[in-house]
Each structure stands twice: as structure tokens, then as C-alpha cells.
Amino acid sequence: MGFFSRVSRSLSGRDDKPWMAYEGAELAARVLDRFAAHKERLKSSKRHARMLRSWCAYNARGKDGSWDTTEISEGGQAGELTLIKPNEYRNLAQHTLQLATASQPAYDAVAGNTDAESQAQAILGQGLLDYYHHSKGLDELRKRRSETAIVLGESFLLAPWSDNAGAKYLSKPVTQEDGSIVEKPVYEGDFDFYVLTPYDVAYPRCKDPSDPPWLIAFVPVNRYDYAELHPAARKEIMAAPTYAEACEDNEFKDFEKDHDDEIGVFLVWSKPSPAFAGGLDAVVLNDSTVLRTGSLPYKRVPSFRCAPSDVILGSGGYTQFFDVLPLTEAYAAQMSAILSKHSNGAITPMWTPPNSGVSVKDIAPV
16 A cells, blocks of 8 residues: 555544544544545545546556557467557547636626725735736646546645745744754745645545535645755654655556655645634644644635536546546457458458367368
8 A cells, every 4th residue: 555554543433522633643643544544445436446547548558557558569379469549538538628628717806895995905806816817827727627637537726825935025033953043034925736636635525525624635745845844853754755655556657756856745624613613724744743733724625626527425526538438448449450450461360269179171161
């Protein structure tokens, strides 16, 4: 199971309070426990098998992701088969994506009242909308989210606020553990945007998957930046596995393991509830290390889900392109059969079981 196999699975019985109400290592263990359960559920529900086949077909890979279907290859015991797999799957998916994203949504900030202050706030809000749309590439993020949902059945656009993003605002003196004083930059702050797959996001079965009561997202971050931002956990951050190593159990053979400065951290959000009034906004490194924790500063979990349709009486999304997969495989088999015949001089080959006693004389014309 890779990185997530190290999750503490010793948690048993029912807790006397919500899991997000714990602190420190107990919170970290419960976060990874729920994320590991999500990964296991993807495989036990067959969603993983469908998503892997869809990803391979879309990206011109064999079923196990290890060979390139853009090449004509040989098969059979003696290379008697010529194998070809035209990628009509990606062509159909791209056409669907174009139809779904051709018209850009237009957002207008509307004042709730007619007073001058409300009107001024509406003008400012419209300016912010235009700025993020053009400067932050929101249209491209929207297309990536749609493309991921078309291929994998579900996708997520995360937009959390980061105090360490944006332009440098000023510097402030910070006292180090050894007593020395260094100047640390203070940034304006800005939104971080992530487009994530079902493998990266865990949430509970709920009445509205687009607005879940809690959500755990596994995102890539720079190892060295996080070591500077969290000096108390520098040792654990520097020893953390790379993001690619942590994702090995997804079975997607498309990750570079060399020179990878990214590690994975868990962004954890929970909405306020009667049992946990303040909500939760936390960053977790592993099953024993919490980098940051606090109350939820948003009105909702900052994740925006996209799914062509939902699995009835289950969790997760479903795309109609899962239904196209067997047709794609049947089409590739027929094209390979035709090409194999023409590659053998348009003579239809015949196969017989070993030691069947059939000879050339038995099939020769009389």
C-alpha cells in the first residue's frame, strides 16, 4: 500500500467525541486512518479499476499502464498478431470537454443593498472576480477540473487561503531556537488553487457531496519551503517521502521519482457542528505530526466538486466514458484482427491445439 500502509490501524471501537476534536498525534492518526480507509474503499468498490482503465485508455497506455499504445506492436506466441489500438477514446472525451467548456461563465458582483457602500463593495468584488479570472488562470483550472471529471468520474478544485502566498509585504524579526534573530518575510496572502482527483480527496457519504461536512485533501508542497515555514518539524519534513513515492499505491505508472522536491501533506477541514463548534482547519504531515491547526475560517469547506453524475446508493462520481471502455477495447481487438490478416498477406491464419493431429493435407483443397 506504500505510504498509506503506515497508517495506525489500531483505532478501534467508537470514540467519545468527533475525530476532528482530537489534538496532536491523536488527530494526525485519525486523519491518516480515514484517508487510508478512503483509498481502500476506492479499490473494494471497483472505482479504482475503472479509473485506472479509463486513465490508461485516455493516455494511450496498455491496461496495466506499462506499454505505449501509440505504437503498432506484435503479439501471440511467435509474433503472429499485429496489435493496434486507435485512441478514439481520447478523441471522444476531448469533444465532450470542448462542448462542456466552450462557453465561459460570466460572473457579476451584485450589491445586496442600494446604499453607496454596498455599491462600492460590488464594484470592488467585480474587480476581484476579473483579476482572478484573468491573472490566476481560473478558466484553465475549470477546464482541467472538467477534463479530470470526464476521465475519472470526479474532480475537485480546492481554493484555500495561504498566508505565505502573494507578493512580499514586509519583513519582521523572528527569534530562532538558538537565540539568534533573523528577518522573515511577511506576504500579502493569496488563494492557492489545486485541481485534484478522487485519489487525493476523502470525504464522507453525505446528502450533498458538493458541500461535505469534512474533507481531507492530499496535496503536493515544496519540501524546503515547508521546512522554513515549520521549523519545529523540520526534521520530520526533511525525512518525509516524496509525493511520487507516497502515490505509488495508486498504480499509475507515470510518476518521476528522481529529483522530486515535493512532499505530500494533508489539508484537513471540518465545518462547525453541535458536537464540534469551532470547525477545523489543519495541516497534517504524517500519522504523528500536525503542522498547523485552528478553527475553520471559511463559511464552507474550500473545495468545489465536479462530477458528471453520482453513484446511486454509494459515494463518488460516475462518467459515461466508463461505459465506452469495453467498446473501445472491442474496437481495438477488431482492428488488430484485420491488421494481423493483412500483415500475413491477407491469409487468414488458423490455430489448432498442440498435438491435435491436424496437418496441411487435412485443410488442403481436394
